Amino acid sequence: MKPRHILMSFLMLCSIMAFAITDQQVIDYIKQQTAAGKSEQQIGKELMAKGVTPEQAKRIKAQLESQQQGENQATRQTVTSAESERKHNAAEDVSVSSIENMQREIEKGDAMSGSGRKIYGHQVFNSQSLTFEPSENLATPQNYRLGPGDEVVIDIWGTSEDHMRQTISPEGSIMISQIGPVYLNGLTIKDANQHIKSAFSRKYAGMNDAETDIQVTLGQVRTIQVDILGEVATPGTFRMSPFSSVFHALYRAGGINDIGSLRNIQVLRNGKKVAGVDIYDYLFKGKTSGNIRLQEGDVIIVPPYEQLVNIDGNVKRPMYYEIKPDETVKSLLDYAGGFTGDAYGGMVRLSRQSGTENELYNIDRGEFATYRLQDGDIITVGTILDRYANRVELKGAVYRPGMFAIGDGLKTVRDLIDKADGVTEDAYTDRVLLYREGPEKQLEVVALDLKDILRGAAPDITLKRNDMLVISSVNELEERGDVYIGGQVARPGAYPYAANSTVEDLIFQAGGLLEGASTARVDISRRIVDPSATEATNQLAQEFTVSIENGLAVGKGKGFRLKPYDRVEVRRSPGYAPQETVAIDGEVLFAGTYTLRKRNERLSEFVTRAGGLIDGAYIKGAHLSRRLSESELAARKEALRLAMSNNSENMGDSIAIDKIDLSNMYNVGINLEKALANPGSDYDLVLMPGDSLYVPEKQSTVKISGDVMFPNAVIYEPGKKLSHYINQAGGYGQRAKKGKAFIVYMNGTVARAKRNTPIEPGCHIIVPSKPQNGGTDWSKILTLTTGFMSVATMVATIPNLFK
Known part of the structure; x- marks a missing residue:
């Protein structure tokens, strides 16, 4: 079985939790375990226990497929087609078989962990950061029992000296020269030291008289074989260091699965129970009494849990916990870290399955220590109410608004105002509003005359929980609006209205007058407000004009007061003009x-x-x-827009204006x-x-360009006509429009080029041409004139020549 095929099968199907195992570690592990003779099922279980994310599986699978494609291509180039096909089919058969075996193991594992529940403590033995691996650098324990495969180091000093290293044989003995076999199997290091000393006393003098001493230590240690059975990720037989403990063995087995017990793990030696392990003693109390050192042939059994309960809600560590039959609600709360700060600790809710239906129980705080739990119980811890038992709120025109607590010194509305250091000067105390909860928690509003309450003319009001007293300001009750200033001031804009403010005040707020401002005329426009009007009027606003002198209004404007929404315009002085x-x-x-x-x-x-x-x-x-000017720029922009629109409709004889770079000059x-x-x-x-x-200096040349045979600049000759200069450029071109030629003079004027048109020094003769489509290529002609005048002038001037 190729390691690559096993990897491919595993990666295609695995969907497990990640424990920081790299891609290369996965590959190396499969190769290593395959070489050790492990089956696909066992390798699959071990890899599932170590964990690989789906994303990592996809990544490695893609890399593997790419690698396999490269190998197949190389195979096709180096072997015959028949041999290549045979290898491919064989690999395909193995891959399908591997997939079937792996899928069976994964489905089995999914059935065991399909609940997806998080059980406290199960993650301890499948995390790579906590392996419980024994240290090999410790001094030899005196209670360590020797066995076949252990290396014994014997040091002798005193009257006689010697040093020897012997490995205990499968029969349990070592061979000593001149002494013979010495049986050590099953002896502790302490007993072996006395036994060897007694045996060596026959060979070395002074051993019995303490003139010679001997010490026995361990060299290379053997491995022991331990069986791990029950509800672990990978049950089986494992070879480990003789210094390994129960915790390390559980780690080697991939940890405890979802139905395995953390509280009742048993260690059997020679068929008898030698230790019972409660993992919670280690996790919660740091006790390692059950974590004994293992010996050859030990059996560790992890039975299914007896009772698993869930705690949810406002506790510090809500999850599933395994409990013993005698443990109570208090024990579970201790395991969960206790209540959070916002938890309601007076009672918890318990949901229990009675066999036919669910039942609900409320357990008070006094029952926590005695109420025993059962398998499947669900404890829910609630939160405290989101409300205050003694809070009132004060808003508005007081010096210290905010939340206050009803107590011995604060019981009434007057007490509340005193706690807030009183009302402000602009407080409207004739009518304040008290919002409070009604008998059925509905919102009610009570209007109070706070002025009479504060002076004792009206009875004080007793406050209740969640009351809110709102005191308005006089300014809030009046429509104040803004005032606007524009024109020749530093910061024109809107400013908040203030009572009795003047034009001078507003000018000061706006940063003062600009240099060109007129002090002889400042205009104010005001809204017309007539609440009693019964018909419409044609007048939209009132106008006022004031004069200013030395920053103060004079004449009729003296003492002029602004009103909300007034608009002030500071005019520009007619006698002011900046230098141009x-x-x-x-x-x-x-x-x-x-x-x-x-x-x-x-x-x-x-x-x-x-x-x-x-x-x-x-x-x-x-x-x-x-x-x-600004108006000319706007007019030109509109003219160009129309010209471009015409150009898009009639491409034959239109100027390519969109290609022209127009100047502001x-x-x-x-x-x-x-x-x-x-x-x-x-x-x-x-x-x-x-x-x-x-004003240029004297010119002595004439320039000829456009559709001529040889565009050129020639010497000006007084009295010579147009034909003379055309001939100096080799005559007209084949597509020249002779009747449309024109002359651009140095002073910026343009004239039609006729037989008797005067030619002056420095002028430019331009002969347009007929394009292929019969129109005039004005964009080409316009580019020839930029040496004498701007394109903007040409756009405006040239069309007039041909009207």
């Missing part, structure tokens, strides 16, 4: 950033402030960049030459905050 800047760069005397000095400052004034143009400036190529087409020559004219553009003017 414009920039100039290129061929000017003093390039850089300048602050706008006044509204509607013009282009010519700005150039003059920068010191004017310097020699070499190309005035016709000057261009202005401007930042999109755009170019404004200007004529700086005419602006400087005619200050204040329409050419003299009004500057906006954030504008940037660039």
Whole structure:
């Protein structure tokens, strides 16, 4: 039988409790026990006792199957097909046989432990952390009885000296030179020492006169054979160390099963009972009197339990316990660790099977020590009631609200208020509510005049268990609401209303006025509240306007008091404006950033402030960049959305706008030459905050791109027409749209490219092309223009050329 097949059979069927045994330990154990000649049934029982989780079984099974597949593949490559098939069929037969045998043992084990109940003490002898294994390093016990297989070490010193080691023969003797056989079987170490000394006195002089002494000790010890029978996981015969005890033998047998007794284990020697073992004496009292050392031929019998009872509820260790016939409820409570802190200890409930039906008994505390239990009894310990016998509660407008205990110093409502250090200043004492339990535990409410009770004008009220007194605050009874402040303050928002608060108070709460705030006008809007109104009105709110000076309201606003839900708006001063800047760069005397000095400052004034143009400036190529305003950004976003929607419906002649990276800046087409020559004219553009003017140096080239034979930049020649520059680029391409060509000038303006259209230095001639589908590839054209103007400008400008 291959160990692999046994492992596979076991792992496929086992569903047992884990005791930290590794995958490799399982494999090694099966191999080891198979080599020792154990049967599949015995190996299965021992592995069940040691425990393997279902998850671990699946894991090892998967590893085994993977390994077996690899071996089968190697077998197919190295042996003939007939031989491979023969081996496979043989292995399959063995596996089925192993499964059947293993399944029979597992079903038997499941029948024994099928209840799933947890019995105290059964886990002691199947845990690897507690083996009770004897120590081999102890001094030789004087009462140890020698037997065949023991090694005897004899040391002689004094007048004569000698050292010898002899193993006791199967006949029970050792052979000593010049003396002959010395029979030691069954003698204790102490008796063997005297016996050998007497025998050696014939060989060594001075032995009788105490001039020579002798000592007998053990060397290598034999193993003893012990039978373990009854209700253990793996009954059978075991070979163990002669120093082994009863506890170690029970561990070797895999522990006690679910119907085995922990209280009446018997040890038989030569057919007579030599010890009775009660495991509970060891577990609860630490006594090891029954844990005797075993001898050759001892028999340990574990009978079924006599009485098993269950305790549940509020005890520290609820589970099943085995009890003796004379043990009582008190004994069971002691085994369970006693009551928990919230247990009701005055009585326990006992459920008992009378033979035909269940019966219920209530056992009072005084009967615990005398009430004897029977097999199958179930004890239930209840919990204390979740309520207080003397608690009252005080809530609301008092200095120390909370729970209080009814007692000698606290019996009435007035006593309760005194214990809470009195009511607060805002307490509403004309009417307080007392909640209490009625005769049938229903909730009742009693209204009290606490003011009269406290001054003695009304009778005091005696408190009862679970009473709750609620005292409201005047503020809770009034609708206070919030007030709101917005506009030019540091922290606009809603603030809690406070009585007699003013506009100044609210501004202070909001962090004060901002730099641009107007002190001449602060507006307040107020709700219209008319409880007696009988018809609707068109007026929605009242408006008030106040002025502020040195942080205080003046004029009509002096002494103005806010009301709940008022809204205060601090306006911006019309004379306040933060500094705004414009920039100039290129061929000017003093390039850089300048602050706008006044509204509607013009282009010519700005150039003059920068010191004017310097020699070499190309005035016709000057261009202005401007930042999109908020409204322009919103308009562009909507235009792009519509364009993209159109693009999805008509892919033939639409601009690929979703591929364009749009900037927040755009170019404004200007004529700086005419602006400087005619200050204040329409050419003299009004500057906006954030504008940037660039005046380039003299240019001497013209750029040609698009659908031409060789896109290029060529030298500007005064007076030359469009055709000249097209020819400089090798002429039009095969798909060029000649009538749609256009020119982008350096100042940001765009013009249709006709025969007499003027060509200026630095301009860009663009020839669009016809795409395969007959439309215009605008996305490609737009990418060619980014050197002169922003894409946003092109999107807005180019379509106008072809209207």
